[in-house]
Amino acid sequence: xxxxxxxxxxxxxxxxxxxxxxxxxxxxxxxxxxxxxxxxxxxxxxxxxxxxxxxxxxxxxxxxxxxxxxxxxxxxxxxxxxxxxxxxxxxxxxxxxxxxxxxxxxxxxxxxxxxxxxxxxxxxxxxxxxxxxxxxxxxxxxxxxxxxxxxxxxxxxxxxxxxxxxxxxxxxxxxxxxxxx
Amino acid sequence: xxxxxxxxxxxxxxxxxxxxxxxxxxxxxxxxxxxxxxxxxxxxxxxxxxxxxxxxxxxxxxxxxxxxxxxxxxxxxxxxxxxxxxxxxxxxxxxxxxxxxxxxxxxxxxxxxxxxxxxxx
Amino acid sequence: xxxxxxxxxxxxxxxxxxxxxxxxxxxxxxxxxxxxxxxxxxxxxxxxxxxxxxxxxxxxxxxxxxxxxxxxxxxxxxxxxxxxxxxxxxxxxxxxxxxxxxxxxxxxxxxxxxxxxxxxxxxxxxxxxxxxxxxxxxxxxxxxxxxxxxxxxxxxxxxxxxxxxxxxxxxxxxxxxxxxxxxxxxxxxxxxxxxxxxxxxxxxxxxxxxxxxxxxxxxxxxxxxxxxxxxxxxxxxxxxxxxxxxxxxxxxxxxxxxxxxxxxxxxxxxxxxxxxxxxxxxxxxxxxxxxxxxxxxxxxxxxxxxxxxxxxxxxxxxxxxxxxxxxxxxxxxxxxxxxxxxxxxxxxxxxxxxxxxxxxxxxxxxxxxxxxxxxxxxxxxxxxxxxxxxxxxxxxxxxxxxxxxxxxxxxxxxxxxxxxxxxxxxxxxxxxxxxxxxxxxxxxxxxxxxxxxxxxxxxxxxxxxxxxxxxxxxxxxxxxxxxxxxxxxxxxxxxxxxxxxxx
Numbered sequence: 103x104x105x106x107x108x109x110x111x112x113x114x115x116x117x118x119x120x121x122x123x124x125x126x127x128x129x130x131x132x133x134x135x136x137x138x139x140x141x142x143x144x145x146x147x148x149x150x151x152x153x154x155x156x157x158x159x160x161x162x163x164x165x166x167x168x169x170x171x172x173x174x175x176x177x178x179x180x181x182x183x184x185x186x187x188x189x190x191x192x193x194x195x196x197x198x199x200x201x202x203x204x205x206x207x208x209x210x211x212x213x214x215x216x217x218x219x220x221x222x223x224x225x226x227x228x229x230x231x232x233x234x235x236x237x238x239x240x241x242x243x244x245x246x247x248x249x250x251x252x253x254x255x256x257x258x259x260x261x262x263x264x265x266x267x268x269x270x271x272x273x274x275x276x277x278x279x280x281x282x283x
Numbered sequence: 284x285x286x287x288x289x290x291x292x293x294x295x296x297x298x299x300x301x302x303x304x305x306x307x308x309x310x311x312x313x314x315x316x317x318x319x320x321x322x323x324x325x326x327x328x329x330x331x332x333x334x335x336x337x338x339x340x341x342x343x344x345x346x347x348x349x350x351x352x353x354x355x356x357x358x359x360x361x362x363x364x365x366x367x368x369x370x371x372x373x374x375x376x377x378x379x380x381x382x383x384x385x386x387x388x389x390x391x392x393x394x395x396x397x398x399x400x401x402x403x404x
Numbered sequence: 405x406x407x408x409x410x411x412x413x414x415x416x417x418x419x420x421x422x423x424x425x426x427x428x429x430x431x432x433x434x435x436x437x438x439x440x441x442x443x444x445x446x447x448x449x450x451x452x453x454x455x456x457x458x459x460x461x462x463x464x465x466x467x468x469x470x471x472x473x474x475x476x477x478x479x480x481x482x483x484x485x486x487x488x489x490x491x492x493x494x495x496x497x498x499x500x501x502x503x504x505x506x507x508x509x510x511x512x513x514x515x516x517x518x519x520x521x522x523x524x525x526x527x528x529x530x531x532x533x534x535x536x537x538x539x540x541x542x543x544x545x546x547x548x549x550x551x552x553x554x555x556x557x558x559x560x561x562x563x564x565x566x567x568x569x570x571x572x573x574x575x576x577x578x579x580x581x582x583x584x585x586x587x588x589x590x591x592x593x594x595x596x597x598x599x600x601x602x603x604x605x606x607x608x609x610x611x612x613x614x615x616x617x618x619x620x621x622x623x624x625x626x627x628x629x630x631x632x633x634x635x636x637x638x639x640x641x642x643x644x645x646x647x648x649x650x651x652x653x654x655x656x657x658x659x660x661x662x663x664x665x666x667x668x669x670x671x672x673x674x675x676x677x678x679x680x681x682x683x684x685x686x687x688x689x690x691x692x693x694x695x696x697x698x699x700x701x702x703x704x705x706x707x708x709x710x711x712x713x714x715x716x717x718x719x720x721x722x723x724x725x726x727x728x729x730x731x732x733x734x735x736x737x738x739x740x741x742x743x744x745x746x747x748x749x750x751x752x753x754x755x756x757x758x759x760x761x762x763x764x765x766x767x768x769x770x771x772x773x774x775x776x777x778x779x780x781x782x783x784x785x786x787x788x789x790x791x792x793x794x795x796x797x798x799x800x801x802x803x804x805x806x807x808x809x810x811x812x813x814x815x816x817x818x819x820x821x822x823x824x825x826x827x828x829x830x831x832x833x834x835x836x837x838x839x840x841x842x843x844x845x846x847x848x849x850x851x852x853x854x855x856x857x858x859x860x861x862x863x864x865x866x867x868x869x870x871x872x873x874x875x876x877x878x879x880x881x882x883x884x885x886x887x888x889x890x891x892x893x894x895x896x897x898x899x900x901x902x903x904x905x906x907x
Contacts, residue, residue: 185354192350195342244287251365257482264548266387273391275559276351376414397440
């Protein structure tokens with residue numbers, strides 16, 4: 103009941119040409135992501151850094167959905183948060199190293215990291231602005247997962263099956279390399 | 284677009300509600316309960332025995348196979364998702380294709396099991 | 405909410421055209437299933453199974469070839485996959501390489517006491533990836549085929565579990581290969597961005613009908629695709645992995661890398677550059693020209709100073725990649741036919757040469773120094789003789805198949821007015837001949853203190869098992885026969901010119 107009431111309240115915000123709710127949601131996501139990203143690179147604990155990364159990536163997923171790219175958003179959650187971060191955590195667990203504060207990682211390389219970060223920001227930001235400028239997202243036609251399914255099951259059926267064979271090869275490879283004898 | 288976003292808003296609202304409910308009860312509990320900490324009480328819980336050593340322990344490297352298998356099946360889910368979104372439309376063709384897809388991946392899991400890699404080391 | 409029709413049109417599938425691919429992938433999956441169900445497989449079974457699968461592919465190619473020659477190339481599965489002469493030609497080469505590698509592997513695994521079902525499964529999967537690459541009509545399909553091919557080969561390189569060099573080789577190959585894949589994928593993304601399509605036929609159509617005002621993105625895409633594929637075929641300056649990987653990986657796997665991976669890589673280069681970007685050949689030809697020069701020269705010159713025969717053959721395979729690039733650079737039907745002929749010949753040469761190296765390598769797979777070959781001519785005249793023929797073939801001496809191959813690409817370059825390139829290629833061939841002569845001299849001239857040195861006893865070569873024996877015999881015979889009567893192969897390669905059919 104409460105949920106429905108809330109929905110109706112939000113609905114007035116979303117109706118018509120106003121995209122106020124969307125902008126508000128974007129603002130919240132952006133602030134959360136920036137804070138989490140800053141904490142991620144400033145925290146001395148690698149596990150905490152990985153968990154902050156989860157927040158950043160979840161924010162990216164939220165922005166994808168706000169832009170109407172449903173499948174990309176879900177894939178972001180499944181693959182990045184589900185798989186990549188779990189691999190990070192596994193990597194931390196499997197290697198020898200202090201779990202707590204690590205002072206060494208914090209000093210020498212900071213300048214270089216800042217440089218690389220700024221460079222990436224300028225290049226990608228410049229490229230995106232140059233290519234798209236103020237082009238608008240087509241708000242009337244969000245990209246639905248079903249459409250992607252249609253493409254996979256008509257045009258891309260060979261790549262689809264090839265992916266399963268590819269993953270099988272990778273799995274056998276991992277097992278062969280991991281075997282003790 | 285608003286139709287599309289509204290269907291996602293339901294998810295956000297319900298997710299928020301879940302967080303709110305848990306937060307409320309836990310918060311209320313921490314406000315209302317008496318707090319008299321002793322050294323025994325704040326100690327980490329480790330199956331009822333006194334915790335030993337550092338909180339850090341290195342896992343056996345061979346468990347990385349589990350991580351890898353998880354990633355593979357995670358990717359599999361990504362492909363199942365669009366199929367499930369329009370299950371009926373793909374009919375028998377889709378079913379057969381998806382069955383082949385899952386069979387090939389499950390074969391990898393079967394192989395790992397027969398190679399005795401899924402055991403606790 | 406979903407406005408689409410209730411059923412989705414299922415794509416047209418030409419099942420008969422998929423037979424080679426289905427045989428390879430199906431054989432791999434079945435073999436893995438059987439190996440999982442039965443704890444102790446008879447030792448001969450996986451190898452025999454793989455050989456049968458390879459031969460089945462070879463047999464299945466024949467009716468497909470006739471079909472394609474009669475009815476022309478076809479494209480199906482919504483334009484994702486095509487079948488044409490070059491597809492079938494490369495598929496046949498891959499099948500030959502699979503059979504040869506399986507024959508070598510059986511003896512190798514027994515000698516090294518290694519468990520081996522996985523090698524055959526991965527070999528079959530890798531070959532399936534190669535077939536996907538050769539029949540790809542879409543950049544995404546091409547990329548997936550390449551990844552399937554590569555991932556299987558990375559692991560195959562690591563299969564000698566007790567040799568640390570094998571692990572090192574696999575790791576190097578994996579890391580650099582992953583970079584190469586990233587380059588390739590980025591290139592695909594940029595080409596997609598510039599042309600709005602990933603289907604090769606549609607890209608070709610777009611490029612031949614549209615004048616791009618700003619072609620920067622397309623050029624960057626060409627460049628990145630060339631870098632990615634250049635890594636895979638080990639073209640200088642993207643060759644750094646090849647010598648270490650060839651040296652460290654199990655020798656039968658090296659035979660597959662040299663023969664199979666190279667064939668698939670060049671099939672992709674031909675499809676993407678010569679065929680799809682053909683109307684823009686003026687733009688990418690200079691890059692391939694430079695790559696070809698660096699590769700023929702680099703491979704030949706550095707090979708001279710090697711002391712390890714496996715490394716020598718690695719650099720010589722780089723030089724061969726350079727000659728193949730000379731054919732690609734011509735960007736003509738003649739060049740394509742020359743490249744395919746060269747691939748056919750090189751498949752034989754590589755399989756045969758690495759079969760000899762497998763035998764001489766001995767238990768432990770580490771006797772690859774040129775010392776191990778000294779005086780082999782006196783002790784093992786047949787083996788040494790076979791190796792001599794294969795080396796002369798690699799050098800491109802007349803009356804061996806190698807001459808036909810080299811002549812083909814250089815003629816194609818001359819026809820395309822790339823005289824400088826043709827000249828440099830000929831000089832490099834002469835330099836490379838020196839490398840092969842060094843091994844020949846070791847084989848026959850330096851019968852060095854065989855009697856009075858104890859060390860000499862250690863380089864006694866075990867008799868060759870029947871697997872390598874078959875590979876060596878067949879490859880030597882074919883190299884000689886094709887050297888005298890090159891017609892059949894050259895004609896096949898001429899008929900195998902790739903065609904793009906829109907989907």
